[in-house]
Amino acid sequence: MKRLIVIGISVLTLALFAVGCASGAVNNPAAATAAVTDSAAAVATSAPSDIVTTDTAANETLELTLDQLKQYDGKNGNPAYVAVDGIIYDMSNVKAWGNGDHNGYSAGNDLTDIIKNKSPHGLKNLEGLPIVGKLVDG
Numbered sequence: 722m723k724r725l726i727v728i729g730i731s732v733l734t735l736a737l738f739a740v741g742c743a744s745g746a747v748n749n750p751a752a753a754t755a756a757v758t759d760s761a762a763a764v765a766t767s768a769p770s771d772i773v774t775t776d777t778a779a780n781e782t783l784e785l786t787l788d789q790l791k792q793y794d795g796k797n798g799n800p801a802y803v804a805v806d807g808i809i810y811d812m813s814n815v816k817a818w819g820n821g822d823h824n825g826y827s828a829g830n831d832l833t834d835i836i837k838n839k840s841p842h843g844l845k846n847l848e849g850l851p852i853v854g855k856l857v858d859g
């Protein structure tokens with residue numbers, strides 16, 4: 722009998738507790754929503770910052786003349802861009818192109834002939850590099 726009473730009291734306590742919680746959310750939906758929104762916001766802001774596809778896509782429309790390309794020499798904080806077959810590649814994050822220089826050649830130039838006819842590696846080293854635009858006459 723005693724055991725039954727104990728079980729009964731526990732069930733009752735649990736029920737009362739649940740009602741209390743529900744009434745809290747009902748009585749203060751704003752707090753409940755705020756809690757949800759905060760956690761959703763926390764999830765959203767923790768998205769990896771490395772999603773830069775939009776930027777890169779936008780840059781693919783960059784159109785530069787040979788003269789304009791010269792300023793992208795990889796020096797003094799400038800990006801290091803190189804043109805090959807009319808396509809402009811970004812060498813800024815390529816270790817072998819530190820400070821915009823590579824085996825005596827500099828960024829900010831059209832190096833089609835050099836990579837095809839003088840480099841030991843040929844065009845294969847361009848695979849996977851970010852394309853930032855195209856070379857236009859002017």
Ligand code: HEM
Nearest residue numbers: 803805815817823824826832835836839840841842846847
């Ligand atoms: C005579 C001229 C050149 C020489 C002797 C040369 C030599 C080299 C060497 C030894 C490497 C490192 C090892 C390798 O990845 O094969 C390298 C890497 C590289 N070269 Fe050249 N290169 C020349 C011209 C060029 C040109 C004109 C371009 C671009 C237009 C270029 C783009 C690259 C890139 C992007 C890498 C890095 C590859 C990577 O880390 O995945 N190179 N080059």
